[in-house]
Amino acid sequence: MTRTTFDHVAAAYDAARPDYPGPLFDAIESALGQPLLRAEVADVGAGTGIASxxxxxxxAQVVAVDPGPGVLSLLRSRSTSRIRPVVGDGNALPLRSGTFDLVTYAQSWHWTDPASSAPEAARVLHDRGVLAVWWNLLKTDDAPWWRAYVAAAESANSGYDHNEADIDWGAGIDTAGCFAWVRRVEVPWTRTVDVDVLVTDYSSHSYVAGLEEPARAELLELLRSGLAAAFPSGVAVLPYVTRLWVARR
Ligand SMILES: C[S@@+](CC[C@H](N)C(=O)[O-])C[C@H]1O[C@@H](n2cnc3c(N)ncnc32)[C@H](O)[C@@H]1O
Structure with missing residues (x-):
């Protein structure tokens, strides 16, 4: 998979996707061997800036790189002067070599081609710089509302295969051979979220946003009714794992 933008779902994405847990950033600081304070970071696939x-x-001082001018315009409207948006592609970064302490990809590495993005990350890092890529993974595979939603999503969108959620996309970093030290860390956490927000979250996933109406609305309604039955209070409490791959040059 190489390069797509989330411009058309920027508002829903920014409003409803979850943040990342604090221990994730502790693990990144540990790999860096220094705090993020004053670190020079390239956050690639920055989207609307949740990770930035x-x-x-x-x-950190953050250069936020994304191919989508629409998501970057939302990022700019919500950011401090410590975040500088730049339109660009992780497969060919528009950044100077040997510049950054840290390159991050928050839920965006899988949109790049590691044969290009791994050497590009290594190129823009300085000698002891670190690449960190991560994903938030919902761990609720046995829940009936989730199983019904996945089955409906796979039948509505022939390009969607839920098994792809099990692919460990970060494993390609090791095989790219650009990094001397590579580790995987898993951070479990619990997300407490309004059911309506969760439905908005899923509306911003590419396999849902790409559906024609009325299939898109029907899928989201099925999700909403399944969640309403499972969480009558209107608040869902869900187990997540954030999977992090860190690599040092
Ligand atoms: C799931 S969003 C993640 C956004 C953000 N990092 C976050 O934490 O919310 C994936 C982002 O990857 C970007 N993207 C897609 N292809 C890319 C590529 N080849 N290089 C860099 N970013 C890319 C999309 O535009 C989108 O903003």
Whole structure:
């Protein structure tokens, strides 16, 4: 998979996708061997800036790279001066060599071709720089509302295969051979979220956003009714794991 933009779902994405847990950034700082305070970071596939803002919140100076001018315009409207948006592609970064302490990909590495994006990340990092890529994974495979939703999503969109959620996309970093030290870390956490927000979250996933109406609305309604039955209070409490791959040059 190489390069797609989330411009058409930017508002829903920014309003409803979850943040990342604090221990994720602790693990990144541990791999870096220094705090994020004043670190120079390239956050690639930055989208509307959910990860960029978390990194800047820890004091990093962030260049936020994304191919989508629409998501970057939302990012710009919500950012401090510590975040500088740049239109660009992770497969050919518009950034100077040997510049960054850290290159991050928050839920975006799988949109690149590791044969290009791994050497590009290594190129823009300085000698002891770190690449960190991660994904939020919902771990609720046995729940009936989830199984019904996945089955309906696969039948509505022939290009969607839920088994792809099990692919460990970060494993390709090791085989690319650009990094001397590569580790995987898993951070479990619990998300407490309004059912309506969760439905908006799923409306921003590419396999849902790509559906024609009325299939898209029907799929989201099936999700909403399944969630309403499972969580009558209107608040869902869900187990997540954030899977992080860190690699040092
Ligand atoms: C799931 S969003 C993640 C956004 C953000 N990192 C976050 O934490 O919310 C994936 C992002 O990857 C971007 N993207 C797609 N192809 C890309 C590529 N080849 N290089 C860099 N970013 C890409 C999309 O435009 C989108 O904003």
């Amino acid at each position: 803002r978390a990194l800047a919140g820890r004091g």
